Amino acid sequence: MNEPIYFTDEHRQFRDNLRRFVQQEIVPQAGAWEEAGMVPREVLRQMGSLGFLGIRYPEQYGGSALDTVYSAILAEELGRSTFGGFAVTVTVHTDMASPHLANFGTPEQLARWLPALIKGEKVCAVAVTEPDAGSDVAGIRTRALRERSGDGDHWVINGSKMFITNGVHGDLYFVGAKTDLEAKGSRGISIFAVEKGTPGFRVGRALNKSGWLCSDTAELVFENCRVPAANLIGEENKGFYQIMRNFQNERMVLGAACVGEASRAIELTLAYVRERKAFGATLWDKQAIRQRLAARAAQVEAARALVYHAAWLDAQGQECVKEVSMVKALCGELVNEVLYDCQQFHGGFGYMREAAIERMVRDARVEAIGGGATEVMLEEVAKRM
Structure with missing residues (x-):
């Protein structure tokens, strides 16, 4: 490339x-x-x-x-x-x-x-997602109440988090919780640093996923978890804006990872079809296959250009919510389309666990879901058109 x-x-x-x-x-x-x-x-x-x-x-x-x-x-x-x-x-x-x-x-x-x-x-891990609050951060139900007593100033956190990457083996968790219970929607959310071993905080269970198998993913439980007031990250009740700011970086990075996965999948598939023979010739000699791979390579090249353009805009301090949302929507879908074709061209071997392509297909599926589902990203783009 x-x-x-x-x-x-x-x-x-x-x-x-x-x-x-x-x-x-x-x-x-x-x-x-x-x-x-x-x-x-x-x-x-x-x-x-x-x-x-x-x-x-x-x-x-x-x-x-x-x-x-x-x-x-x-x-x-x-x-x-x-x-x-x-x-x-x-x-x-x-x-x-x-x-x-x-x-x-x-x-x-x-x-x-x-x-x-x-x-x-x-x-470290970020613990925002809940069963009813993924892309919809405003749906957070975990709450934190201020408690001042003889043993100091604390926040007491109650609730649970779901699908938390690095959740099982992490050391430090940045936890979103509702701190103004009267506030509506996205208002009244704050972010807290919670260290592993804090009383009242535990890993509920390790989650068994379809892909991303070497990434540990957990459900987290907070039961009267008392953290020092000094562990509040940023301003009280301003956590939603902190989360939204960080989403931009998260989505850009996920898009870049998708480009890396897709480009490497095409390389592996090219090597395979140039060696694999069927009906007296290599698969690369089949016009339908080489043109499909050429088309996918063009799409990945274009997506890569968009990723680095968005990254450059951010590096210049320019507003790029629309571009980053485009990156996440485009790349999350494209990596799945590319991997589908690459597995198809690997034939039966592509369905075997020993093939890198088989693993990559499973890993790619969540790219259109995590960090902001494609449909949510397209709404962000539409609002700015």
Whole structure:
């Protein structure tokens, strides 16, 4: 694929280093992680030591202070690993959960938690989704009430969260809860940092998914969970706006990962159809197959250009809600269409668990759902047309 026009030599070097790391350290091992249902902590620490977990964060906390284009590169290259569970484990940590702290944390909160997150010593998760509140964040029912007593100033959280990535093995959770019970709709939501081991907080159960198998996913339960008032992230009752701001980054990163998955799937399929013979010739000699792959390659190239354009707009501080919503809607659907064709052209082998394409098909399905379903994203686009 062609490089985005925004790429500098530094972008290329970052991409090349990351691609080399993924091919040497991730791809050979990740099959075992699928069986184990988790990415080993030492892998995340290794990524932290190489500077992959804090690329957008201030240097004073161990970050690299780079821009949004680097986040798109990170997600695309992780997507190319062919292990969607690994990609989402990392990107939830780097681009969906920790930004709550980085963007809205106090100096004390940043000093307390951010260095360990950047090093991979602690893993974080964002706990907003509930059974009745996914894309509809305003439907949050978990509540937090202020309690001042002899042992200090606390918030008491009650409720549950569902489909939380890094939920089983995480260390720090950014939890959305209703703090103004009289407020209607999206008003009155706040974000709290809750550490594993806090009394009243537990993992309800690990969830068994169709794909993303090496990514641990959990239901979380809060029963009179008391967290210090100092764990409030950002302004009280302003959490909805914090969540919406972070959704932009989350959706852009998911789109970039989809592009990485789709482009790698096409590469794998090209290699397969050029070798596989049927009716006296290779599958690549069949016009219908090579033209379909050519068409898919064109679509992925176009989607990739849109991803990096949105990332560049964000890096310039420009408004890009429409473009990011387009990225999420387009890429989430496209990766599924590409994987459908790639599996089809692999024939029976593409249905076997030993084939990377089979795993990628299962991993891709959720890309049109998580982080904002396609239908929700298209409404965001329509509102801005």
